[in-house]
Amino acid sequence: MSVSRTLNDGLTGQGRKNEILMPVVLTALATALVLAALHLINGTDYVGRDNDDVMRLVQIRDLIAGQGWFDLQQYRLGLDGGTAMHWSRLIDVPIANLIGFFSLFVDARQAEAAALFVWPLLLLLPLFAGTACAANHLGGRHAMLVALLLTALFAITQQRFRPGAIDHHNVQLALLALVLAGLTDPRMSRLWFAVAGVSAALAVAIGAETVPVIAVACAAVAVMWAALGPPADRGARAFGLAFAAVLTACFYGLVPPAAYRQVACDSFSAGFYFLGTLGGGVLFLLAASYSGRSRPVRFALLGGSGAVIALAAALTAPHCLQSPLADLDPLLKTMWLDKVTEAQSILSQMRTRPESIGGHFAVPALALIVCAWQAMRSDRRPQYLALMALIALAFGVSLVQIRGSIFANLMAIIPFAALIGEKRANLHAAKGPGFGPALQFVVLVLVSVQIVWSLAGLMLFNGVASANTVLSNAAPPEERCASPAGLAKLAAEPAGVVSAVTNIGSDILRFTPHRVLAAPYHRNQGGMLTQLHIATAGEAEAEAFLRGAGVTLVAFCRTDPEAISLARSYPESLYAALMAGRSPAYLQPVAGTGPVELFRVLP
Secondary structure, three states: OOHHHHHHHOOOOOOOOOOOHHHHHHHHHHHHHHHHHHHHHHOOOOOOOOHHHHHHHHHHHHHHOOOOOOOOEEOOEOOOOOEEOOOOHHHHHHHHHHHHHHOOOOOHHHHHHHHHHHHHHHOHHHHHHHHHHHHHHHHHHHHHHHHHHHHHHHHHHOOOOOOOOOOOHHHHHHHHHHHHHHHOOOOOOHHHHHHHHHHHHHHHHHOHHHHHHHHHHHHHHHHHHHHHOHHHHHHHHHHHHHHHHHHHHHHHHHOOHHHOOOOOOOOOOHHHHHHHHHHHHHHHHHHHHHOOOOHHHHHHHHHHHHHHHHHHHHHHOHHHHOOOOOOOOHHHHHHOHHHOHHHOOHHHHHHHOHHHHHHHHHHHHHHHHHHHHHHHHOOOHHHHHHHHHHHHHHHHHHHHOHHHHHHHHHHHHHHHHHHHHHHHHHHHHOOOOOHHHHHHHHHHHHHOOHHHHHHHHHHHHHOHHHHHHHHOOOOOHHHHHHOOOOOHHHHHOOOOEEEOOHHHHHHHHHHOOOEEOOOOOOOOHHHHHHHHHHHHOOHHHHHHHHHHOOOOEEEEEOOOHHHHHHHHHOOOOHHHHHHOOOOOOOEEEOOOOOOEEEEEEOO
């Protein structure tokens, strides 16, 4: 099925064949050019700034070098034996193939740079296609054009779609946009609901972050079927079948046979596969067999099926009903997780960064009001209620962990675009300019843009000059330790085991041949705890931890916030001594200059 056919079959009778396709392509191209220009002007590296971007590249390099398809062990991370990563090969494969393609024309490093430059920009096409079609389904062409503008602002002001961003979150955002395009189709056609089912299954297979939102999307389709009956029959069957089929293909394509019975809460495994295919299969069978029955009967059947699936979830993976980080060691929670911005709750943000609250929460909160209002007055009530349920779930998650706000802000584009499109159409139809309608239009546009709230919060709390930081792409000073120059001395040493702060662990894996104890991944609790004990223990006790872990090199970055915090909090520690310029007898300084101070652990 071609992209052109998918987009244009989704039209609801509002125009010619290219009414959606051409605006989507042109907007995606224009946004890609802006992002590319920003990267070329301000970028300092071809890999994204996030640790996950760096770690993804390390995993892709290992795959290209011959690591097994089912083998996700990161052997150079953590204690002896490595760390079992939980990231999907579905992201590794297209990027590895892009690297392979570009390597036909340039050397290995340039091929990597080209692939990492292109990949996030390619994802703009499904992102814009999803939001444009969803807005078109709800409000026609005017809404579609507004959605394209709002999505462009979203993509430009987020880090996720800038060149070098190869973490899986941008793919999840694009897939979520396609899910919205399916669920908002007023015709509830096979095509769009199948697109939604396929996209939902891929999102689950790629990462656990979107599982709650996808679960609500599945429930929304089921409730639509129960409420509407025959009009929703074809769409519900298409969604259920597509969801179950793609989950099955992903499970047998990504999970090794030895792990078929293992249940992991932070990655795609038997638990998600079993429950997902059970739910998708039950929805298909209900829609195929009972659509003609009365509404009370349909809801009774759906309620009974839901109870069975809930019981299956409680029996199959009861521990997955809590946070995947619930079993994190208390020391790691205090010393690491509580300092990770995206893992903070709204209460933590209000205490530490109150200027950020509006940027994270204002737009989705207002979008929920818009959805409720439109559901009361629009003939697209089922679609608005489904959209409201998805935004509410993502908004609720973001109150606990702020990382959910990016999904809530993306979905908020759709109801705002429909409402602003309606106001725009009214302005065009009005005989006079009309100050009231024009003011409504301007206010709606302003409050629907996340960056407006971010800038307002910064200016309110920190002054006008601070607003420049929102659009700035300059790297903070501590990143110098993670640069090739900063790690050059370390890279020149014979391969060994490195003790270093968590923040630069991924970069050590990227730029050097060493194994590193710590990088910011919850599955590496052993390595992270050992690194914390080394940093915070007294000099004699730190030596015991170093030798117990087989550490051969200590890399110390005195400008890193983690190193500064640990040295201040533990004044008798090894890190406090290194911060003061003192090194114990068992550490031999390595000659040379640079932001990273390097010490060999003497035998």
